[in-house]
Amino acid sequence: xxxxxxxxxxxxxxxxxxxxxxxxxxxxxxxxxxxxxxxxxxxxxxxxxxxxxxxxxxxxxxxxxxxxxxxxxxxxxxxxxxxxxxxxxxxxxxxxxxxxxxxxxxxxxxxxxxx
Amino acid sequence: xxxxxxxxxxxxxxxxxxxxxxxxxxxxxxxxxxxxxxxxxxxxxxxxxxxxxxxxxxxxxxxxxxxxxxxxxxxxxxxxxxxxxxxxxxxxxxxxxxxxxxxxxxxxxxxxx
Numbered sequence: 001x002x003x004x005x006x007x008x009x010x011x012x013x014x015x016x017x018x019x020x021x022x023x024x025x026x027x028x029x030x031x032x033x034x035x036x037x038x039x040x041x042x043x044x045x046x047x048x049x050x051x052x053x054x055x056x057x058x059x060x061x062x063x064x065x066x067x068x069x070x071x072x073x074x075x076x077x078x079x080x081x082x083x084x085x086x087x088x089x090x091x092x093x094x095x096x097x098x099x100x101x102x103x104x105x106x107x108x109x110x111x112x113x114x115x
Numbered sequence: 116x117x118x119x120x121x122x123x124x125x126x127x128x129x130x131x132x133x134x135x136x137x138x139x140x141x142x143x144x145x146x147x148x149x150x151x152x153x154x155x156x157x158x159x160x161x162x163x164x165x166x167x168x169x170x171x172x173x174x175x176x177x178x179x180x181x182x183x184x185x186x187x188x189x190x191x192x193x194x195x196x197x198x199x200x201x202x203x204x205x206x207x208x209x210x211x212x213x214x215x216x217x218x219x220x221x222x223x224x225x226x227x228x
Contacts, residue, residue: 033216042221043159043221045218050214056215092216102209104151104159104161104216106159106160108156
């Protein structure tokens, strides 16, 4: 069974540009969560999608957005990039049936560098 | 709002020594608690999770954690550290009905030969 796949693995952008990151969950998983990881900050929750609907959102500005497709694949978009957006963006999937003891399966992440 | 606090951003132990990574949570009701591990250049993987069935939880690679409600703690331990345990460890809490998992800032474990 294939794991969570994130593309691209690395990305370099300049300030003001926008970027789109992609995540393909494990087959059968309908929930996709996105996290931003930076040194010293740990993982900051961005948002969670289930069946194409955003169920929860973290405390990030509106420049950060996401969506989920009918096949459960998800994308996140960051517009008007800032230097502080440089981070490892992690995607995690789960069955998402509402059982809060579900474990998350993580991808290897997309390392975004903003110059 | 529920949160987790990990005491110590870096912990260093000698190979064969006890590993103790500390995690305290804040919650008005007993939450679901997790420990995840992240090896270099990889995503996170689950070590163990607490789901109220037992206060002492055993995970993979010889790790275990004990839920102590009176201390609001969920510390991770391993009796004897191995070089391969060097990684970053994250404590996490999943609030009831919140559809999100909240992670601590992480503790990087160094194992000395």
